[in-house]
Amino acid sequence: MTVVLETRNLCRNFNALKATQDVSFQLHEGARHALIGPNGAGKTTFINLLTGVLAPTSGEVLLMGQPITRLSRHGRVRRGLARTFQINQLFPELSVVESLGLVISERRGNGADWWRYAGRLPGLGEEVAQIACDFGLDEVLDQRVADLPYGKQRLLEIALAIALKPRVLLLDEPAAGVPEADRHEVLARLAVLPGDVSILLIEHDMSLVFTFASRISVLVEGALYAEGTAEEIAADERVKAVYLGEGDDE
Amino acid sequence: MTARPDPAASAATDTAAADTGRRVVRTMRRALRWSLPEILFWLVAFASIFLLPGQHLILTEIAILAVFALSIDLILGYAGIVSLGHAAMYGAGAYAAGLYAIHVTGEPLTGLVVGAAAGAVIAFATSFLLLRGGDLTRLMVTLGVAAVLFEIANKAYRITGGADGLQGIWMDPILGRFDFDLAGHTGYVYCLIVLFLLFLLARLVVNSPFGISLKAIRENPLRASAVGIPVNPRLVAIYTLAGAYAGVAGALFTHTQQFISLDALAFQKSADGLLVLIIGGTGYLYGGMIGALAYKVIQDVIANITPQYWLFWIGLLMVVFVLWGRDKPQRIFATLAARLRHRREGRE
Amino acid sequence: MVTLIFDGLAYGMLLFVLSCGLAVTLGLMNFINLAHGAFAMAGGYATVILTNQMGMPFLWTLPLAFIVAAVAGFVLERTLYVRMYARSDLDQVLFTIGLVFMAVSGMDWLMGSQQQILHLPSFLLGRVEVLGVNIGIYRAFLIAVCGVLAVVLQLLITRTRFGSRLRAAVDDQRVAHGVGIPVKTVFAVTFAVGSGLAGLGGALGAEILGLTPNFPLEFLIYFLIVVSAGGTSSMLGPLYASILLGLADVLGKYYIPTLGSFMIYAVLVIVLVVRPQGLFARAA
Numbered sequence: 095m096t097v098v099l100e101t102r103n104l105c106r107n108f109n110a111l112k113a114t115q116d117v118s119f120q121l122h123e124g125a126r127h128a129l130i131g132p133n134g135a136g137k138t139t140f141i142n143l144l145t146g147v148l149a150p151t152s153g154e155v156l157l158m159g160q161p162i163t164r165l166s167r168h169g170r171v172r173r174g175l176a177r178t179f180q181i182n183q184l185f186p187e188l189s190v191v192e193s194l195g196l197v198i199s200e201r202r203g204n205g206a207d208w209w210r211y212a213g214r215l216p217g218l219g220e221e222v223a224q225i226a227c228d229f230g231l232d233e234v235l236d237q238r239v240a241d242l243p244y245g246k247q248r249l250l251e252i253a254l255a256i257a258l259k260p261r262v263l264l265l266d267e268p269a270a271g272v273p274e275a276d277r278h279e280v281l282a283r284l285a286v287l288p289g290d291v292s293i294l295l296i297e298h299d300m301s302l303v304f305t306f307a308s309r310i311s312v313l314v315e316g317a318l319y320a321e322g323t324a325e326e327i328a329a330d331e332r333v334k335a336v337y338l339g340e341g342d343d344e
Numbered sequence: 345m346t347a348r349p350d351p352a353a354s355a356a357t358d359t360a361a362a363d364t365g366r367r368v369v370r371t372m373r374r375a376l377r378w379s380l381p382e383i384l385f386w387l388v389a390f391a392s393i394f395l396l397p398g399q400h401l402i403l404t405e406i407a408i409l410a411v412f413a414l415s416i417d418l419i420l421g422y423a424g425i426v427s428l429g430h431a432a433m434y435g436a437g438a439y440a441a442g443l444y445a446i447h448v449t450g451e452p453l454t455g456l457v458v459g460a461a462a463g464a465v466i467a468f469a470t471s472f473l474l475l476r477g478g479d480l481t482r483l484m485v486t487l488g489v490a491a492v493l494f495e496i497a498n499k500a501y502r503i504t505g506g507a508d509g510l511q512g513i514w515m516d517p518i519l520g521r522f523d524f525d526l527a528g529h530t531g532y533v534y535c536l537i538v539l540f541l542l543f544l545l546a547r548l549v550v551n552s553p554f555g556i557s558l559k560a561i562r563e564n565p566l567r568a569s570a571v572g573i574p575v576n577p578r579l580v581a582i583y584t585l586a587g588a589y590a591g592v593a594g595a596l597f598t599h600t601q602q603f604i605s606l607d608a609l610a611f612q613k614s615a616d617g618l619l620v621l622i623i624g625g626t627g628y629l630y631g632g633m634i635g636a637l638a639y640k641v642i643q644d645v646i647a648n649i650t651p652q653y654w655l656f657w658i659g660l661l662m663v664v665f666v667l668w669g670r671d672k673p674q675r676i677f678a679t680l681a682a683r684l685r686h687r688r689e690g691r692e
Numbered sequence: 693m694v695t696l697i698f699d700g701l702a703y704g705m706l707l708f709v710l711s712c713g714l715a716v717t718l719g720l721m722n723f724i725n726l727a728h729g730a731f732a733m734a735g736g737y738a739t740v741i742l743t744n745q746m747g748m749p750f751l752w753t754l755p756l757a758f759i760v761a762a763v764a765g766f767v768l769e770r771t772l773y774v775r776m777y778a779r780s781d782l783d784q785v786l787f788t789i790g791l792v793f794m795a796v797s798g799m800d801w802l803m804g805s806q807q808q809i810l811h812l813p814s815f816l817l818g819r820v821e822v823l824g825v826n827i828g829i830y831r832a833f834l835i836a837v838c839g840v841l842a843v844v845l846q847l848l849i850t851r852t853r854f855g856s857r858l859r860a861a862v863d864d865q866r867v868a869h870g871v872g873i874p875v876k877t878v879f880a881v882t883f884a885v886g887s888g889l890a891g892l893g894g895a896l897g898a899e900i901l902g903l904t905p906n907f908p909l910e911f912l913i914y915f916l917i918v919v920s921a922g923g924t925s926s927m928l929g930p931l932y933a934s935i936l937l938g939l940a941d942v943l944g945k946y947y948i949p950t951l952g953s954f955m956i957y958a959v960l961v962i963v964l965v966v967r968p969q970g971l972f973a974r975a976a
Contacts, residue, residue: 145570171572183567185560191371196560197571199553205573208554208581211376215553219369223362232364236371254571426782473964477920479781480724481964484916491913492957499950611909615789622786653801659793666787667775 096123097159098292099144099175099262104153106143106316113139114150115317121262125292128307128324130300132336136316137296138180141264145177146170157262174261180270180296182251186240190231190250193239194222197257221257229253229283245276252283263287265295269302281305304328312336375551385630386540393533400532402644406636407535408596411542413620413632415589420618421626422550423582424562425474428483429490430590430617432470433463435609437591439497441598442510450516452524456538456595463591464584466493471583475576487611494609509605513598524600531600538596539633542589546629549585558582619662694825696946697939702831703900704938705838708931710893710911711918712845713886719924720861720882721777726788728890728915729908730795735761735891736898736907737799740808750813754895761891766884773883774876792908799905808903834896841889846927858882917956921963 099121106114113136121127129137142148144155146167155163162170185193195212198221199205212218226232229249234242239250252268269280284306287293297303303310303324310327312320320333327333392403412434419425440462441455466489473485497504504510517523522530549555561568561575569575598604607613616639624635642661646654714728735757742753768791776787816830849855861868861878869875894907901911914937922933937959944955 147566147570166574167569168572168574171570177570179567179570183564183570185563185567187563188556188559189371191368192556192559195372196553196556196573200557200572204553205557206554206578206581208549208552211548211551212553212556213369213372213374213376213551219372220362220365223365223368226368227360227364232360235364235368254567258571420782426785428785473961476964480718480916481920483724483726483785484913484920484960485964487913487916488957488960492954495953615793618786618789622782653797655793656797656801659790659795659797662786662790663772663794666779666783666790667772 098123100156102154105151107151113316117318121292121294123292124289126307127309128295128303129311131313135313137313141266176255176258176260177264178251178255178266180266182247184239188239189236191235194225194257197254201258225253225257245272248272263291263293267296269299401528404528404532404535404600406640407539408593409636410633411539411593412617413636415586416617416621417626417632418586419583423558427486429486429614431609431613432490432493433466433587433590434594436466437463437594438598438604438608441595442513442604445513450514452515452518452599456592459591459595460588464588467587468584471580497606497609511603513602515599535596696942698827699831700939700942702834703942704935705835706897707918707938708934709838709841710890711915712930713889714915715919715924715930716882716886718919721879724784727791729911730792731761731765731887732890732894733907734764736894736903739895739898740810757895758888758892762884762888765887769880769883796905805905810898812899842931917960
């Protein structure tokens with residue numbers, strides 16, 4: 095089983111606060127791996143370290159066996175690492191078509207083409223349409239992203255990452271803030287993600303975690319507290335104790 | 345955990361996807377089409393050559409101001425960079441073109457290239473300072489760069505003429521045939537054509553994948569880098585291009601005025617450019633041109649009433665305009681345009 | 693050489709008094725007030741008018757300069773600035789540039805464009821030998837007054853209730869509002885005091901900086917450099933930055949006359965390259 099994403103003794107301090115403590119973590123190919131932990135455990139910090147939004151105080155990050163610790167954010171994306179954000183990070187004034195088209199043409203290497211109209215790129219429209227249909231966004235293609243209802247925005251958030259055709263996908267609470275009624279749509283998309291994409295999922299919603307994940311890591315106060323298969327973690331008394339007092343269903 | 349695709353359902357979605365695909369391609373191609381107002385605008389602009397022969401001098405000023413404002417639109421309207429010192433590139437282009445005409449040759453077209461290069465070099469060299477820090481830093485850096493160039497031009501008076509200005513610029517006829525005449529006819533046609541060509545290039549660039557990535561960077565730099573856009577190189581690129589445009593504007597000024605003063609590098613110039621663009625609206629390329637027209641008209645009116653203190657009224661205009669809502673003219677225009685489009689689409 | 697350092701120190705302290713209001717406004721309201729220099733100019737002209745035309749003793753004009761500028765600041769803040777707090781950076785820039793243009797042109801109309809000569813009282817003029825060093829009395833006066841102001845400000849901010857409310861509001865506006873701090877009043881008072889200080893600085897500096905209607909634009913870059921280099925999270929940052937800038941400018945102009953005026957830009961570039969968030973800002 096190849097390790098696609100790995101950290102070795104990863105640490106991140108904010109002055110006195112040890113946000114990430116000596117985390118050595120491995121994500122395997124094709125994984126459906128969840129990262130859980132109480133609030134403030136440092137899960138998003140960890141994702142930020144993996145994607146280059148934050149630089150580690152010490153330690154290494156490796157993608158496909160290659161060190162990427164000093165690689166730029168966009169460089170990591172080029173190598174196949176994509177993420178979604180807990181709070182939607184979209185392009186409000188762009189349309190859905192523009193947003194998706196932008197990501198796809200960037201992936202294809204046409205991102206810097208200044209000498210031709212984006213509309214003339216061959217095959218771009220078809221691929222945009224395909225992703226839009228997959229994510230139920232085909233009705234709102236022309237709309238400004240800022241005008242979309244929250245549920246559609248969340249779907250777009252994930253669609254943008256999928257459009258990158260990543261090898262490794264980091265999902266930061268994909269169902270966050272999505273009303274009960276629209277959750278199943280989000281979950282349905284996650285379920286049909288290609289098998290060769292390795293996925294790390296941060297979630298608070300335990301039902302989603304146990305439906306989706308085959309492996310679970312538990313992060314507490316920046317350190318890896320426990321790790322194992324879904325069944326092992328579900329049965330782990332210490333993990334339950336850490337969550338006592340935490341509402342574990344949203 | 346992947347669901348197994350259902351063959352019948354996927355066939356149905358394939359046709360739906362193909363339909364959507366065609367729709368998407370149509371939407372994407374829409375940006376390429378020249379709308380009726382656009383075509384009319386340029387027809388009127390070129391018609392003014394023949395219809396308004398007595399106004400060519402002021403129209404030339406408007407055209408040059410429009411090129412300058414267009415260059416600011418590229419960085420402000422599309423990349424979101426607020427600059428208080430764009431005159432640095434304008435002045436660099438103006439002085440470079442002037443010195444080129446004096447010391448090398450008065451041929452204007454190569455002079456334009458020299459002006460563009462000067463603007464581009466200044467922009468490129470200082471772009472790296474803009475990448476660090478936030479808006480305040482950028483304001484300060486751009487202000488500082490323009491101030492430095494102003495000081496250099498001032499101190500190096502043996503080369504630049506300092507506060508007296510650069511004189512003795514004689515321009516050769518364009519393409520060997522068209523002399524720069526006192527009535528400004530040649531000058532205007534020259535500037536208008538350059539404006540049009542630069543506009544065409546800008547139109548291509550902002551609607552290219554590169555241009556759309558700039559809008560993404562402006563909207564959300566964090567997400568832009570998270571989808572693989574190399575933010576800094578793109579910003580450097582557009583800033584350099586905008587610098588070249590500003591340099592061309594400066595060169596056009598030198599060629600038509602045949603005299604440059606330190607005003608070309610003054611804060612006033614940068615502020616004027618910003619104001620012109622704001623009046624016309626950012627982010628749709630025509631703002632600079634419309635704004636230049638409006639600004640010159642307003643300036644003329646005010647200068648006639650109070651020649652010495654017109655700066656006060658310009659300031660008041662800015663304050664009122666911003667308080668009232670500087671996107672209001674654009675919004676009114678957009679609502680009208682949308683209503684026209686609905687009516688037309690309803691008829692189709 | 694020591695004389696120069698002394699001069700640079702005086703210049704720097706003056707810059708501090710001029711700029712600290714801008715630093716606080718920026719840090720507190722996240723508002724880019726490019727018209728800050730206009731308040732300084734108002735104070736400067738107030739002093740000139742009171743001293744030259746009304747014969748008031750110079751020292752008495754100083755608090756009045758403060759008051760004039762503070763009142764102007766308060767009025768403008770309550771009527772105009774308050775509408776701009778939520779607007780974009782570009783809007784704020786355009787708005788304040790418009791205000792500056794109005795102030796510059798307005799003052800030109802009111803007082804003419806010539807540089808104003810301020811008649812300082814004789815006991816502040818001249819030079820004195822202290823410990824073998826030749827120092828200007830007015831420069832010494834500046835250092836003393838500005839030093840006292842700096843200390844008073846620091847005490848106000850750290851030891852008074854208003855100061856802690858101010859610091860809370862700077863740290864997190866929403867939370868401050870949530871615990872009952874009258875954020876709007878804090879803003880208004882702070883803006884008024886900041887403008888008043890600028891006015892006081894303009895009055896103090898009228899003699900050595902040169903007072904013309906173009907003052908706000910001429911010195912804008914200095915204020916911005918102080919605020920960017922010094923950061924907005926404490927008094928000390930802008931203080932050190934101002935002194936650094938003052939020294940760089942004076943020493944630069946003396947030792948390298950042709951390039952002297954570029955020294956401040958060199959400071960600017962160095963600060964940006966080394967610490968883009970400001971030399972003395974608290975680490976994020």
